[in-house]
Amino acid sequence: MSAATKTTNKITIMPVTRVEGHGKVTILLDGKNKVKQARLHIVEFRGFERFIQGRPYWEVPVLVQRLCGICPVSHHLAAAKAMDRIVGVDQLTPTAEKMRRLMHYGQFFQSHALHFFHLCSPDLLFGFDADPAIRNVIGVAAKFPDLAVQGVMMRKYGQEIILRTAGKKIHGTGAIPGGINKNLSIEERDFLLKDLDQMVKWSHGALKIAKDYTLDNLQTVAPFGSFDSNHLSLIRSDGAMDLYHGNLRAIDAQGSKIFDQVDYGNYLDYIAEEVRPWSYMKFPFIKSIGPENGWYRVGPLARINTADFIDTPEADAALKEFRSATGNKTCNLTMAYHWTRMIELLHAIEKIKALLHDPDLQGTDLLVKGERREEGVGLVEAPRGTLFHHYRVNKDDQVVMANLIVSTTNNNEPMNRAVQKVAQDHISGKPEITEGLLNHVEVAIRAYDPCLSCATHALGKMPLMVELIDCEGNVLDRKSRG
Numbered sequence: 334m335s336a337a338t339k340t341t342n343k344i345t346i347m348p349v350t351r352v353e354g355h356g357k358v359t360i361l362l363d364g365k366n367k368v369k370q371a372r373l374h375i376v377e378f379r380g381f382e383r384f385i386q387g388r389p390y391w392e393v394p395v396l397v398q399r400l401c402g403i404c405p406v407s408h409h410l411a412a413a414k415a416m417d418r419i420v421g422v423d424q425l426t427p428t429a430e431k432m433r434r435l436m437h438y439g440q441f442f443q444s445h446a447l448h449f450f451h452l453c454s455p456d457l458l459f460g461f462d463a464d465p466a467i468r469n470v471i472g473v474a475a476k477f478p479d480l481a482v483q484g485v486m487m488r489k490y491g492q493e494i495i496l497r498t499a500g501k502k503i504h505g506t507g508a509i510p511g512g513i514n515k516n517l518s519i520e521e522r523d524f525l526l527k528d529l530d531q532m533v534k535w536s537h538g539a540l541k542i543a544k545d546y547t548l549d550n551l552q553t554v555a556p557f558g559s560f561d562s563n564h565l566s567l568i569r570s571d572g573a574m575d576l577y578h579g580n581l582r583a584i585d586a587q588g589s590k591i592f593d594q595v596d597y598g599n600y601l602d603y604i605a606e607e608v609r610p611w612s613y614m615k616f617p618f619i620k621s622i623g624p625e626n627g628w629y630r631v632g633p634l635a636r637i638n639t640a641d642f643i644d645t646p647e648a649d650a651a652l653k654e655f656r657s658a659t660g661n662k663t664c665n666l667t668m669a670y671h672w673t674r675m676i677e678l679l680h681a682i683e684k685i686k687a688l689l690h691d692p693d694l695q696g697t698d699l700l701v702k703g704e705r706r707e708e709g710v711g712l713v714e715a716p717r718g719t720l721f722h723h724y725r726v727n728k729d730d731q732v733v734m735a736n737l738i739v740s741t742t743n744n745n746e747p748m749n750r751a752v753q754k755v756a757q758d759h760i761s762g763k764p765e766i767t768e769g770l771l772n773h774v775e776v777a778i779r780a781y782d783p784c785l786s787c788a789t790h791a792l793g794k795m796p797l798m799v800e801l802i803d804c805e806g807n808v809l810d811r812k813s814r815g
Contacts, residue, residue, distance in 0.1 A: 340364045341806035344760075346771055349373075349778055351452040351469075353403045354785025358774055360756050366763060371756035373749050373778065375614040375785055382735045390419050390726045391510055397722070397737070398504055401787045403447070405504050406440035406495055407715035407740075408787070410577070411722040413508035414711030418598075419726050420510045421703025428696030429512035435688045436498035436507060437577050437713065441681040442532070443491025444716035445674050448782045449539055450484025453671060456776050457546050462769030480542075483535050490525075490532050494685065497521040512700035519695065526689055529682075536682045540651060540675040547672045548658060556758070558667040558751035558777035561586035563619065563629035564638045565743070567714050570594065572641030574680070576714040582639045583619060583629060588663040591619060597712040600721060606738065614745050614785075617738055628746035631718025632781060633673035638663050643676075645683035651676045667751050670780040677716075715740045717782050741783040751777040 340363070347357035354375075361370040385396055394412040398405035410433055417425070425433070455468045458477060466472070474481035492502045497517060499505025507513050547554055563586065567579035581600065583591040595603055606615040607624050618627035629635070643649040655664075655672060664673075688694065711722045718740035725734040741748075755777045760770050801810040 340804055341369070341802070342366070344766060344771070346774060347376075349775055349785075351455070351775070351779055352783050352785060353401065354783070354787070356778075356783075356785045358752055358778075360760065360774075362761075366761065366766070368753075368756045368761040371749075371753045371774070372611060373745075373752050375612045382737055385732050385735055387731050387733075389730045390416055390724070390732055391730075393724065393732060393735075394508055394510070395504070395506055400739075401784055402503055404440065404444055404715055404717065404784055404787065406436055406499065407713055407720050408722070409499065409505065409508055410437055411711045411713045411715075411720045412724075413510065414578075414713065415709035415722045415724050416510035416711070418709030418711070419706050419724070421706055422511045422701045423703070424701070425512055426696070426698045426701060427693045428516055429699055429701070431688055431691055431693050432498055432513045432516060433508055434577050435517070435685065435694065436495060436505075438681045438684045438688070439491045439494025439498065441491075441576060441677060441716050442685065443488045443495070444782075445678040445681070446484055446487035446491065446539070448716075449543070449671065449674060449678070450480060450487070452782070453776075453779050454480065454484075456772070456779070457542075457671070461773050461776050462767075465768060465772070468772070483538070486528075487532060487535055487539075490528055494525060497525065509700070511702055514699065516696060516699065517694040522689055522694065525685075529686055529689065532682050533679075533686065536675075536679045537647075540672075540679050543672045543675040544651075544654070547669060554668040555666055557773075558755045558780065559665055560667075560747075560750055560754060561665050562747055562750075563591060563622075563627070564635035564663070565619075565629045565631055566636045566639045566719055567597070567712060568594070568639055568641075569644075573644045574636055574640035574642070576636075576677075576681075578713075581712075581719075584639055584663065586663060586665055588638070591621065597721075598710045600710065600712075600723075604721075604738070606742075612745070615738070615742050616745050617743050618746075629743065630747045631740055631743040632670065632716075633677050634664065634667075634670045635718065636714060637673040637676060643680055645680050645687075647683055648676055648680035651679060667747075667777060667780050670782070674782070717741055717784055717787075718743050739784070739787045741781070741785060741787055744781050744783065748778055748781055748783060751780070 342362040344360040349356045357374045359372050363369055394409050397412045398409040400408050451470045454473055459468045496502045499507035565583040568582040569575040569579045581595040581597050582593045605620045606617045618624045643652050708725045713720050720740050721738035723736040727733050755774050759773045800808055803809055
């Protein structure tokens with residue numbers, strides 16, 4: 334064997350662009366440019382599970398949302414739900430529950446619009462191999478100004494909802510242990526109703542773009558970064574999609590239930606996590622299956638797969654159309670995340686419409702108190718997937734344990750598999766590795782709309798290994814910690 338065939342070449346994509354947070358991809362090639370290994374590395378670390386320890390529990394819903402400026406509402410509400418349990422509250426008042434839900438759907442609406450119009454649309458509109466000088470949001474604004482305006486205005490509308498329910502557009506304080514600290518005034522309601530019909534119309538338009546793109550390009554979309562997987566989400570007791578509350582359901586790649594209607598307070602009986610030395614992001618898996626095959630996907634694709642139906646009529650009709658197009662089987666196509674995300678966008682605006690016409694939002698009964706507890710688990714479906722917050726509090730009201738399994742963390746193994754699959758299918762063996770080919774890898778990551786800042790947490794000691802490898806692939810030195 335010649336020296337050329339022994340040589341290991343390394344390609345690094347850093348940073349991964351058009352995602353929230355910092356990450357990199359490494360691809361190892363042999364002397365014939367065949368992919369030997371491809372990995373998504375999370376290279377930043379945020380130790381919220383450690384440094385909130387010792388803080389009073391009532392600060393937690395405000396503190397933990399500093400994890401992120403893109404999806405703070407999700408952390409705010411998951412932590413608030415956990416703290417509801419700490420203060421002994423199992424059922425909020427109607428006003429508190431509906432105000433939190435309105436906040437939550439506003440978050441979904443703005444986040445899904447941001448991702449679709451600003452982060453992934455350049456790939457869909459211009460092509461994966463397009464000139465990077467135009468394959469960006471500025472290029473979209475130049476060639477498709479109406480779409481760019483829609484994206485901005487839809488995100489603005491969601492942020493206006495958050496402002497009026499949480500008190501601030503980013504890092505609000507609306508949800509507190511046991512309830513909320515404000516209702517929605519008539520003036521605030523009327524302000525939000527003013528643009529509602531336009532938002533519904535634009536949501537239908539965005540859904541059509543995503544659907545048409547998927548169906549028109551099905552031959553290339555279907556295999557792109559796709560693989561069979563398990564799927565997990567919250568589900569309502571009647572099987573409906575519920576983005577704010579419910580029990581856990583997990584299904585396999587064929588749609589058979591692995592577990593169903595599990596009280597999320599008992600998540601540790603069903604979900605475990607492991608760490609690997611090359612990433613600051615944990616790898617969750619279903620305990621009954623084990624780490625090798627028990628990993629799963631979360632987010633829009635998983636929620637569409639696990640739900641029996643959607644309880645808003647237009648989104649449910651879109652769900653039926655999606656399932657008809659995919660043979661009424663569990664869909665494991667990675668690029669279908671875009672279509673399912675826009676079904677959820679429509680669902681969110683339908684929910685917003687119903688809530689804005691609900692007089693309970695003007696109620697004055699905002700808070701409930703109960704018998705103090707020491708432990709609480711709170712779950713919501715964040716835009717990117719199922720979000721776990723788990724806390725223990727001592728008799729002095731101080732947090733003594735925190736465990737967060739963030740949406741993107743749940744998708745860690747699937748994203749790595751998507752990177753590996755795309756690298757094998759589109760890069761392996763190519764005589765020249767172009768920027769467009771490398772962008773294919775990023776396209777697969779973007780399909781999950783990852784929030785890498787949110788997901789960088791540790792379990793126990795942080796293992797870290799550094800290897801020095803020569804051009805022949807030989808390990809010259811290795812240092813490890815943890």
